[in-house]
Amino acid sequence: MRVLLLAPYAFLLAEWRAAAARCAAPVDLVGPEDGAADSSIDAAIVYRPPPGLLRRLPNLRIIYSLGAGFDHLASDPLLPDVPIVRMTSPVKLQLMNQWVLYAVLRFHRGFDRLEAMQRERRWEYQPPGPLPAARRVSVVGLGELGRSAAELLRDQGFHVSGWSRSPKSIDGIRCLHGPGGLAELLPVTDILVCLLALNRATTGLLDAALFARLPRGAAVINAARGPHVVTEDLLAALDSGQLRGAALDVTDPEPLPPGHRLWSHPGVLITPHMASYLPHELSLASLLDNYRRVMAGLPPLHQVDPRDCS
Numbered sequence: 001m002r003v004l005l006l007a008p009y010a011f012l013l014a015e016w017r018a019a020a021a022r023c024a025a026p027v028d029l030v031g032p033e034d035g036a037a038d039s040s041i042d043a044a045i046v047y048r049p050p051p052g053l054l055r056r057l058p059n060l061r062i063i064y065s066l067g068a069g070f071d072h073l074a075s076d077p078l079l080p081d082v083p084i085v086r087m088t089s090p091v092k093l094q095l096m097n098q099w100v101l102y103a104v105l106r107f108h109r110g111f112d113r114l115e116a117m118q119r120e121r122r123w124e125y126q127p128p129g130p131l132p133a134a135r136r137v138s139v140v141g142l143g144e145l146g147r148s149a150a151e152l153l154r155d156q157g158f159h160v161s162g163w164s165r166s167p168k169s170i171d172g173i174r175c176l177h178g179p180g181g182l183a184e185l186l187p188v189t190d191i192l193v194c195l196l197a198l199n200r201a202t203t204g205l206l207d208a209a210l211f212a213r214l215p216r217g218a219a220v221i222n223a224a225r226g227p228h229v230v231t232e233d234l235l236a237a238l239d240s241g242q243l244r245g246a247a248l249d250v251t252d253p254e255p256l257p258p259g260h261r262l263w264s265h266p267g268v269l270i271t272p273h274m275a276s277y278l279p280h281e282l283s284l285a286s287l288l289d290n291y292r293r294v295m296a297g298l299p300p301l302h303q304v305d306p307r308d309c310s
Contacts (some may be wrong), residue, residue: 001291002028004038004057006046007066016045019280025288043291045283052078062294064287065304074199083300085290092278093148099223099275100149100193101156103247106269107191107219108135108158112245116266132157138189140182140205141196141224142168142175145276149195161185165201186213191221198225208233217244223275226252231262238267249275 005013013031020027030038032053041057047066054060055078063084065073073084106112110126117124129135135158139150142164154160154172161174163185168175176185186192192214196202206220207230214220220243222229231252237243245267253260254273262268290300 001026001042001288002030002038002040003287004032004041004044004046005029005066006032006044006049006053008047016280016284020284023281023284025281025284027284027288043287045287046073049073049076051076054078055080062287062291062300064283064290083290083294083303084305085286085300086302086304087278087283087286088144088302089278089282089286091282092276093145096145096195096223096276097149097152099249099271100195100221101152103221103223103269104137104153104158104191104193106247107221107245108132112267112269133159135159136161136188136190137193138163138185138191139193139195140164140185141194141202142170143195143197146193146195149193153193161189183213186210187215189214189218191219194220194222194224194228196224196228198227203227204230206230206234208236211237211242214243216242219243219245219247221247223249226250226254235261235265238265243267245269247271249273 005016007013013029017029020029039058041060043062043064044054044057044060045064045066046054054063054076057080060080060082062082063073065084065086073079108129110129114126137153137158138161139146139153140163142150142162146162147170150160150162150170150173161176162168162170163176163182165177167177176182194206196205204227206222206228211220211233220234229252234243234246238246247269248262249271250273251262251270256262256270262270293300
C-alpha cells in the first residue's frame with residue numbers, strides 16, 4: 001500500500017516511516033516530492049493539501065485527515081470523490097481532556113496569578129477560591145472532543161454548560177443551542193472553552209461582541225482552531241481587563257511570528273498546537289483498517305463530509 005503524506009512539518013515523514021517500521025505496517029510512505037500525480041498512490045494522509053493536488057492521484061481510494069478537524073480540506077473545490085476519514089481514538093480524547101482540564105484548573109485555582117507572582121519574586125498567600133461547583137465552565141462545540149471534555153469537567157465537580165449549533169443532550173450538563181442559546185450562556189460563564197468545528201458560521205465567533213457579553217474577568221480557552229478567535233479583539237479584551245486571561249493551543253496566524261504580541265502578553269498561555277495527539281502507530285492501524293473496508297465495499301469508520309464545514 002503506497003501512502004502519500006502531506007504533513008505540516010517535513011520531519012514528520014521520517015517519524016511516520018519509523019513508526020511504520022516499528023509496527024511492521026505494510027505501507028510505503030512518500031512525501032509530496034515523490035507522490036504528486038503518482039498513479040501508484042492508494043491513500044493520502046494530509047493536512048492543508050494544495051488545492052487540486054489530491055485530484056491528480058488517479059488511484060486514490062481514501063483520504064485521512066491529519067488533524068482533529070477537516071476544515072483544511074473543505075476549502076479545496078477539487079476534492080476527489082473518495083471517502084475522507086477523521087482521526088479519532090480514545091487516546092486522542094484522553095489527551096485533549098488532559099489539556100482542557102489543565103487549562104481550566106489554571107484559571108480556577110489561580111495558578112496564572114501565582115505564576116505572575118513568581119516572576120515578580122513575590123510571596124503572598126492566595127486563597128484557593130470557590131469550589132468547582134461554583135465555577136461556571138461553558139464548552140462551546142459539543143462534538144466528540146467537546147462532549148468528552150464537558151463530561152470530564154462535570155465529573156470534576158464543575159458547573160458545566162455546553163453550546164452547539166444544533167440541539168444536544170448530555171446527562172448533568174445544561175445544553176443550549178443556536179444564537180439564542182449562546183446569548184443566554186455567555187453572561188453566566190466564568191471560563192469559556194472553545195472546541196468548535198471551524199466553518200463559515202464559527203470563523204471569528206470569538207470576537208469583541210462575544211467577549212463583551214462574558215462577565216468581566218472571565219477566561220477564554222481555545223483548543224479548536226485559531227480562526228475561531230479574532231486575535232486583535234482578544235488582545236483588546238485582555239488589555240481592558242474584560243478578560244482575565246486566555247489559554248491558546250491554536251492561534252491565528254499559526255505559527256505565530258516571533259514578534260507577535262500574543263507571545264509576550266502576561267495574560268496569555270500558548271502551547272504549540274499539541275493539546276490532542278494520536279501516536280503514528282495508532283493512526284496507521286486506523287488507516288489500514290479503513291482502507292481494507294473501502295476495498296471490500298464497506299463504508300469506512302469515522303467518515304466525514306467536507307460540506308459540513310460550509
